[in-house]
Amino acid sequence: MANIRSKSESKRKQILDAATMLFTEQGYSSTSMAEIAQDAGVSKQTVYSHFGNKDELFAASIKQKCDSYHMTEIGLDTANEPAEILFVLAKRFLAMLTSKEALAIHKICAYESKSYPQLSELFYQEGPERIVNDVAILMADFDSKQQLAIPTPKFAALQFLNMVKGECWMRVEFNTKKQLSEAEINRYLTSSIAMFTKGYSL
Incomplete structure (x- = not known):
């Protein structure tokens, strides 16, 4: 169970790192969920399973940066x-x-x-x-x-x-x-x- 959780947390971090980089370099409107999924090395479905929409992902990327x-x-x-x-x-x-x-x-x-x-x-x-x-x-x-x-x-x-x-x-x-x-x-x-x-x- 712990291994499953750690894999899920690892993918979530991959997504957040990719999102932060793309939002920073391209802006919000020019960044798509598909691009974030590709840069994170996960499927678009995985991105949506962790974050319901782009706004939620944008907010989470800001929170992660502050927390760091x-x-x-x-x-x-x-x-x-x-x-x-x-x-x-x-x-x-x-x-x-x-x-x-x-x-x-x-x-x-x-x-x-x-x-x-x-x-x-x-x-x-x-x-x-x-x-x-x-x-x-x-x-x-x-x-x-x-x-x-x-x-x-x-x-x-x-x-x-x-x-x-x-x-x-x-x-x-x-x-x-x-x-x-x-x-x-x-x-x-x-x-x-x-x-x-x-x-x-x-």
Whole structure:
């Protein structure tokens, strides 16, 4: 039984990997379920048995990409200060946000939003909304453990994530000639996190 499940999970991942690559390279409208099946090395019927339609597959590919950065695995450790935990979270979030796939999907949703208005909604639900909710849980943990005073966790999560994007995301998004170095990014994040934790100090 376990072997059957593992085969099924393996095929599901093959499909998701193929879908992510094709959506990223070709866009949503130009990618067919048949192409995804061919690239995944499975039958079209297998694709539909795992994902009912292209919208569902698009949403699942976004979720898998977000999950690959382990955003939801950040938890509290009594040995770590909030600033240390937030720095790890910030680095993972920024890496995900500036990845080739995330940038491509963002552009796809903007470009194809008139023809496929559901894309932006799917992207928001499986990407930004899930991440904000997960970070809000972390903020609530800081508050309950009296490490920071955060009465509105979701509000704080939105503040934090938008602060993290900073100049780095803008430069990557607009593909400017100058990009920030790792040292510049780290200095910005360290300074921003210090300001954030001071603002929510007990």
